[in-house]
Amino acid sequence: MVSYPDSQVGSNVSAERASSLTIRRPPSVASHSSRTSTIRRHRPHRSGGSSYGGSSVGSQNEFPVFTHTGDVEIVISNGRREKRYLLHKLILTQCSGFFDAGTSEEWSGAGEGSVAQNMSAAALARNPAGSRQDRKKWRYELDWGSDDDVPMLVQKRAQPAFSTVFGDGTHPPPARNKPIAPSSNFLRSTTNFSTAQLSTAQLSTSTPTPAPLDPDDNTFRDYDNLFRIFYNHAPSLDTLNIANAYVECKALLQLADMYSAIDVIGPRVDHHLLRFQGRLWKQIAKYPPSYLKLGYMARSKAIFAEAMVHVVGQWPAALPQLRNQVPDAVLDLIEDKFEDMDELKVKVEVKLFRLSLTTSRGERVSPSSNWLDWMAVSLFRQWLAENTTPPPAPILKSPRNGSATPRPDLSANFNTGRVFRLLGAGGPSYLNHDECKRFLRLQHDQYNRENLKRFERRIEEVKNKAKDAVKPLMRNFLELDLREGGLPYLTCTRVDPQDFPWDAV
Known part of the structure; x- marks a missing residue:
């Protein structure tokens, strides 16, 4: 038995009114039923399928087409493909100086006069949202130009804002009593298209061909x-x-x-x-x-x-x-x-060339004080001079007249970074055991096992001093990890925050 509140059903209520009242369901069922009825009642309005001629696709209001709020239409088309955007002037002008200038009052040539003034009273009556359609609109199309030109957006005259399947709302569509008869060329092209489509379908079943890439x-x-x-x-x-x-x-x-x-x-x-x-x-x-x-x-x-x-x-x-x-x-x-x-x-380099060894009494080595130690310092200086000086330009002799023609100067591209990196690494990276042995053999009276060991120890002392001298050049300001492999040039350049050139501009 269903009971009704006293405020709705009284003793004098007729039987017809009582029968028209809705029977209450349990709370869970009632709420579910109300949600279902609400969804069903409002679904056509959200989908946009109404008597205005819109569709669910055309009434979207999200990127890239803001149907309800967009006021700048951008069309990119190359004849084979078309991409359409309906965006907001506010966003475009905030992000781009081009759109800021193009949509300004003094530069814009589109949207002269409000759209509402050009629409008839009947068109506005058919459009409930006509009050929101009087805003100015802009339209841009991509102009591809010639082969050497860069494609650029060009502003065009905007179309009327209110447009349906019946036209722009100001003029009725033209009346046609009967459809236009197709021409013979159209029938012939249709036949050829059907034949080509059939042959393409037969080829696709045997060997599929990938779709060609559009250069645009x-x-x-x-x-x-x-x-x-x-x-x-x-x-x-x-x-x-x-x-x-x-x-x-x-x-x-x-x-x-x-x-x-x-x-x-x-x-x-x-x-x-x-x-x-x-x-x-x-x-x-x-x-x-x-x-x-x-x-x-x-x-x-x-x-x-x-x-x-x-x-x-x-x-x-x-x-x-x-x-x-x-x-x-x-x-x-x-x-x-x-x-x-x-x-x-x-x-x-000045510090490196001034490097020297000292005797047990604290004096600099010389040919008179210690011949072998002085030879170690001389070998280091000779190696440093050869590797930090650009090679001389060789002379080419012409086979015809025998005149000497100098080659282009290669000293401009000479880079000493590799040499300083060898000095910073030290150890056997340069002036190793074989080089020291070959050098001592030039003096037969000085070459023996004891002198070779002493000579290598003194060379190692010079290397350690050189390693300390080149430390300012060994600094690395790269994010790249140089432990995986060194570079043949120096990376000690530091770019400070005030050095970035665009900050000054």
Whole structure:
């Protein structure tokens, strides 16, 4: 038996009204039933399938198409593929100087007048949300240009904001009494298409052929990554192959530079590349000029400083790759760091040439005081002079006229970093046992086992003094672990926080 509250059913309530009241269910069933009825009642409104002609796909309000709130339409199409974005002016202007200028009042040529003024009263009556459709809209399309041009977004006149399957809402669709008869060319093309489709299907069953790659896929990818980062979505960049990731990040940075969005794109590229950790430092050691340019574009202090140490250590070997490729401020920084390191090398060389041994009485060895010890110091100085002085340019004689033609000067690319690294390592890395033995044999009266042992001990003393003298040059400011393998140049260049060139700009 079902009981009703006194406030709803009284003694004077008719039988018809009592029969129309809903029977109460237990709380769990009642709540479930109410949720089900609510879902069923509101589901058509959420899906967007209404009498306005919308669809569930067209009424989405999320990236990349914000149907309800977007006011900037961007279309990227190459005739074979099309990608459409409906984004927000507020987001685009905050992230890109290009959109900030293009959507300003003085530069924008789209959306003249409100859309609501161009719509008839009947169209506004059919659109319940007409009050929200009077905002200004912008439209951009990608202009591919010629073969040598770089594709660029161009602003077009925006389409009416209110558009349905019945048109733009201002004019009724044209009436047609009967469908247009297809032409003979259309029938012929349809027949050929069916035949080609049948032959393709037969071939696919035997040998599957991979789909051809679109040469413009990289452009679609770069623009998609650009807008994804604007909306704080993770970009689609390679996370396994660092070489591919470098190419993709470089293309993305070039695109961001075109649209004045480096401040937004740079940190995301920096974050993506730093995730490679050790592999990134090894890759920078292989291609320091390339990563120096990328680090400058991305405003990455870690990548820029790592590449700068490699470039200065090998300078001027990287000059042809950086000339006219980076700003003058970067080249000036490289020159300053190279001069600082060169001055330090000169100071260390002076100390090395002044190294000497002393006798038991504390006097410097000389040919008169101790011939064998003086020969050890002389051998070290001779080895240092030969390895720190650029080789002389050889002379080539022409076989025709016999005139001497000097070769190009190779001293500009002469790098003494390898020599200082040998001095810093010490031990048998240079002037080893065989070299000492060969040197003593030049003096037959001095060569014997006892003299050879004493000579090697004195050479080892000079090596230890030289190792202490070159310590300032042995400092390493790289993230790369040099224990796996040394480098033939010095890495003692330090990039301070005030040295980054983009901070001054």
